[in-house]
Amino acid sequence: QPPRALATGKEKVNQDTIYIPLTVLLKSRSPCVLKYDFTILMGRTNPMATDFCHFKQSFSLCWSSVVDVLEALEKLLRDFAVPLAKVSGERLVELSHVWENGWLKAPPVTGFLSVLENWEEVLGLVLRPGQRFKGEGGIEAAAIHIQCFWRRYLARTAYLRHCQRKWAVGTIAVSWLMHTQMRHVGKALQARRFRQLENFRSRAQHLAANWKHIQSSKRTIIHIPSLGYSQSRRMNLRRYDILQNIQISRLCDIRGRSFPYNLTAIYIHYCSLYVKKQPLEDTLRTLSCSTNPFPRLFFQTHNMCLSTLLKYSPRTLKRIKHLIQGKQAYIVGGVAHVDDLAVADDLGVPILAPEPAIAQLYSTKSGGRRIFTEAEVDLPPGQGDIYTLNQLHGTLARLMTQNIHVQRWLFKMDSEHGGRGTAYCDTCHLSCYNWALQECHRCGPELQNTEWIQESVLLRYLDEVPEWLARYAQPAKTSCYPNWTCFLKTFLRQGGVVEAYPPSESVTCLTVDLLLEPGGEVTMLSCGDQLQGSCQLEAIGSTVPQTSVQQETLKSICMRVGQACLQRLIVGYVSVDLTTFLNRKTMEQKVWAIDLDLTYSDQLAMTQMLLMMTGGTLNCRTGCLEVPMPIQEKSQKQPPVVNRYAVIGSHLFHSNLSMLYHNVFFMVCKAHGIGFNMKRKQGTVFALYDGSDRCTVGMITVSEDLRGALVTFARNLSVIHQEISPSKMQGETNFKELIKNIEDVLQMTVKNKVCEYGNPGIKSMLIKHSDS
Structure with missing residues (x-):
C-alpha cells in the first residue's frame, strides 16, 4: 500500500x-x-x-x-x-x-x-x-414499452395499408389499361372476323352464281386438308401431323377431266419436321403420273391446324397468291375452322364449304340427327343433345321401353368421330330385361305399345339403368377413355347422343361421299362398304363400289340428305355413314343413317387415287367401277370397258414400318410380287403419307371381283407383317384385326353364295379361291 x-x-x-x-x-x-x-x-x-x-x-x-x-x-x-x-x-x-x-x-x-x-x-x-x-421505474418502463410497441404497430399498419393501397392502385391502373387494350383488340378482331365473314358470304354467292362457268374454265383448286378440331382434341390426338396429310391423294383430282389442262391443284403439305421431297415424289412415282412440281409447304408446329399455320405464314400466302394470279380459284378445306375465313380473305378466293359456325353446328352427332330427321330418312332410335346424367338415364330408359328388342345401345360424343368417342352397353346384363320381354310377349303386339304397359317397364328401367351403366358400359376404344367414368365425364361436358345398335347379327356399314354444288345439285362421288379394325365402330378401310344396298335406295337417301343440307346453306363435300341389316320380323333390308361429316373424307381421297390409277369411272348410278381396257392388237375382241372391284385401306398402321425407308419398302413388295399391272388394270397401289415417321400408309388393291380384291389385300398385309416383324418384336399394328375382319367377310360371302346357288361344288370352289 x-x-x-x-x-x-x-x-x-x-x-x-x-x-x-x-x-x-x-x-x-x-x-x-x-x-x-x-x-x-x-x-x-x-x-x-x-x-x-x-x-x-x-x-x-x-x-x-x-x-x-x-x-x-x-x-x-x-x-x-x-x-x-x-x-x-x-x-x-x-x-x-x-x-x-x-x-x-x-x-x-x-x-x-x-x-x-x-x-x-x-x-x-x-x-x-x-x-x-x-x-x-418498472411501471414507467412498462408504459414506455407498451407505447413504443403500440406506436410501432400503428405506424407499420399505416405503412402496410399505404403500400397495399399503392399496389392496388397500380394493379387497377395496369388492369384497366390491359382491359382497355384487350377491348380495343377484341373489337378490332371482331370487326375483322365479321368483315371476313361478309367477304366469305359475298364470294360464296359469286361462286354459286358462276359455278358452271368456273367448272368449264381455267381454275385452280387449293387443297388445305386442315383438321380444325378444338384445342383439347388436337392435343390428345396421336400423330396429328400425319392425320392432316392422309388426304395427299387429293392431288389425283386432276385426273381425266374434260379439260385437264385447265385444272391446277395446289396441295398444302403438313409436316411437323422438315423433310426432303421424298414423300411426295414417291407418291407421285407410285401413281405413275407426271412429275410436274406441286407447291409443298412444310411447317414446324405444336398440334396446330393447317389453316392456323397458313394464316401466320405471310410468305406462303404470298407464294399462293402468285400461283393463282389471273385464274379462277377456290379452296377445298377439311374440318371447318374460323381461320379458314382468314386464309380465304387474304387470298381473295371463295371456300367450297359452309360457314364454320354452320359446319360446327351440323357436323356433330346431334346435328346430323337433325339433318336426317328433316330429310325423312330412317335413322336409329335415339335422342341427341344430352348434357346431364338425369337426362341420360331418363332418355335411355324411355328408349329401351319403346324399343324392347334392341340388345345394344350406343353412346356417342358430339365432337368426336370414329370409334374414339363411342361407348356401348348390352341389355343382356340388365336384370329386368327378361321380365320386360315376358311382359311384352304376354300382352301381345297389340297392347305392347300401350301407355299402361310401358309405364311399368319404364319404372323398372329407371331404377336399374344407373347401376347397369356404371357396371357394364364400356368405351369402344379403351386407349382413349380407359373406363366408363372417364368417358361419361367427357360425354356430359361435350354433349352427345344415345342411339340403338341394329338388332341383327349381320350388320354392314357403308360410306357415301357427296358433292353439294353451290348451284344446288347433289352429286355422288364415292360409295364403299366399311372395313373395321379392332374397334367394330371405327372404319379403317372400305370396299369400292358398295354392294350392300340397292343403288335406287342409296340414291334416294343421298338425294334427300343432300337437299336437306342445301336448305341449311351447307355446300361442298359431305360424307354420309349408313348401316344396313336384315329385319328379323319382316325379313326386309333396313337402312339407317347414322352419321354425317361435313368434310372431304379419307375414302374420297383414296377413291381419287383409285380412279387415277385405273383411268376408270365410278358409276354411282349403276354401282360399278368401270375401267377402260387397252387393246393391244386390232384382231382381239376385248370389251372396251370392264368392271373392277377395289379394297381401300387409308389408316394402315404398323410401328415396325418406321425401320424401312420407302425405297426398301418398295423392294420388299416387288420381291413378293406386290405391284400394279397397268395393262390389266389390277394389282396394288400404296399411298405414302410421311417421310420421317413412315408408320402409317395407305393401300389399294384392285381385282376383277370383290373376293379377289379382298384376298389380295389380306395377303399383302400378311406378307408385309411377316417381313418386318421378327418373332420377338411384333410391334403395334392394326394389320391382324383387319385380316381377321376380311376373313369374316369372305366366310359370309361364301355362305351367301352357297345359299344363292345351293351347290356344294360352288361352295368348295369359293373356299378354295379364298384360301388362295
Whole structure:
C-alpha cells in the first residue's frame, strides 16, 4: 500500500521512494493477497460495510472513475430488482479504467455483469422476461414499452395499408389499361372476323352464281386438308401431323377431266419436321403420273391446324397468291375452322364449304340427327343433345321401353368421330330385361305399345339403368377413355347422343361421299362398304363400289340428305355413314343413317387415287367401277370397258414400318410380287403419307371381283407383317384385326353364295379361291 501522503496528495513524495501502480501490483501479487470483494443488496451498496470500506480505501486513487461504474452497476441491479450481487473489486476497477479511457462509452449489460462473482445467477435473472418491469421505474418502463410497441404497430399498419393501397392502385391502373387494350383488340378482331365473314358470304354467292362457268374454265383448286378440331382434341390426338396429310391423294383430282389442262391443284403439305421431297415424289412415282412440281409447304408446329399455320405464314400466302394470279380459284378445306375465313380473305378466293359456325353446328352427332330427321330418312332410335346424367338415364330408359328388342345401345360424343368417342352397353346384363320381354310377349303386339304397359317397364328401367351403366358400359376404344367414368365425364361436358345398335347379327356399314354444288345439285362421288379394325365402330378401310344396298335406295337417301343440307346453306363435300341389316320380323333390308361429316373424307381421297390409277369411272348410278381396257392388237375382241372391284385401306398402321425407308419398302413388295399391272388394270397401289415417321400408309388393291380384291389385300398385309416383324418384336399394328375382319367377310360371302346357288361344288370352289 502506498504511503498515506501519496494517497491524500497533501505531501510530496520522497525522491528515493518508487511508486508502483496498483494495477501492476494486483497483477503481480501472489495468490495469498486478499481480494477486494463486496456485496450489493437490492441494487444499493452499504457504505458502512467493512468489505466496501476496505475496497474504497484500497482504491482511493482512482475512486472518481470507479464511482461512475459503481453507480451504473447499482442502477442496473435496481432496474432488474437483483436481490444480491457479489462484486469483484479488481474487475470493477479494470472496467472503470476501460470506461474512463473512452474505450467503451456505454458498456453492455454483460460488461457490467462480468465484474460479478455470481454473474451467472444475475444474468439468468436479468434475462428473465418481464424482470425489468419489477425493478425501479418498472411501471414507467412498462408504459414506455407498451407505447413504443403500440406506436410501432400503428405506424407499420399505416405503412402496410399505404403500400397495399399503392399496389392496388397500380394493379387497377395496369388492369384497366390491359382491359382497355384487350377491348380495343377484341373489337378490332371482331370487326375483322365479321368483315371476313361478309367477304366469305359475298364470294360464296359469286361462286354459286358462276359455278358452271368456273367448272368449264381455267381454275385452280387449293387443297388445305386442315383438321380444325378444338384445342383439347388436337392435343390428345396421336400423330396429328400425319392425320392432316392422309388426304395427299387429293392431288389425283386432276385426273381425266374434260379439260385437264385447265385444272391446277395446289396441295398444302403438313409436316411437323422438315423433310426432303421424298414423300411426295414417291407418291407421285407410285401413281405413275407426271412429275410436274406441286407447291409443298412444310411447317414446324405444336398440334396446330393447317389453316392456323397458313394464316401466320405471310410468305406462303404470298407464294399462293402468285400461283393463282389471273385464274379462277377456290379452296377445298377439311374440318371447318374460323381461320379458314382468314386464309380465304387474304387470298381473295371463295371456300367450297359452309360457314364454320354452320359446319360446327351440323357436323356433330346431334346435328346430323337433325339433318336426317328433316330429310325423312330412317335413322336409329335415339335422342341427341344430352348434357346431364338425369337426362341420360331418363332418355335411355324411355328408349329401351319403346324399343324392347334392341340388345345394344350406343353412346356417342358430339365432337368426336370414329370409334374414339363411342361407348356401348348390352341389355343382356340388365336384370329386368327378361321380365320386360315376358311382359311384352304376354300382352301381345297389340297392347305392347300401350301407355299402361310401358309405364311399368319404364319404372323398372329407371331404377336399374344407373347401376347397369356404371357396371357394364364400356368405351369402344379403351386407349382413349380407359373406363366408363372417364368417358361419361367427357360425354356430359361435350354433349352427345344415345342411339340403338341394329338388332341383327349381320350388320354392314357403308360410306357415301357427296358433292353439294353451290348451284344446288347433289352429286355422288364415292360409295364403299366399311372395313373395321379392332374397334367394330371405327372404319379403317372400305370396299369400292358398295354392294350392300340397292343403288335406287342409296340414291334416294343421298338425294334427300343432300337437299336437306342445301336448305341449311351447307355446300361442298359431305360424307354420309349408313348401316344396313336384315329385319328379323319382316325379313326386309333396313337402312339407317347414322352419321354425317361435313368434310372431304379419307375414302374420297383414296377413291381419287383409285380412279387415277385405273383411268376408270365410278358409276354411282349403276354401282360399278368401270375401267377402260387397252387393246393391244386390232384382231382381239376385248370389251372396251370392264368392271373392277377395289379394297381401300387409308389408316394402315404398323410401328415396325418406321425401320424401312420407302425405297426398301418398295423392294420388299416387288420381291413378293406386290405391284400394279397397268395393262390389266389390277394389282396394288400404296399411298405414302410421311417421310420421317413412315408408320402409317395407305393401300389399294384392285381385282376383277370383290373376293379377289379382298384376298389380295389380306395377303399383302400378311406378307408385309411377316417381313418386318421378327418373332420377338411384333410391334403395334392394326394389320391382324383387319385380316381377321376380311376373313369374316369372305366366310359370309361364301355362305351367301352357297345359299344363292345351293351347290356344294360352288361352295368348295369359293373356299378354295379364298384360301388362295
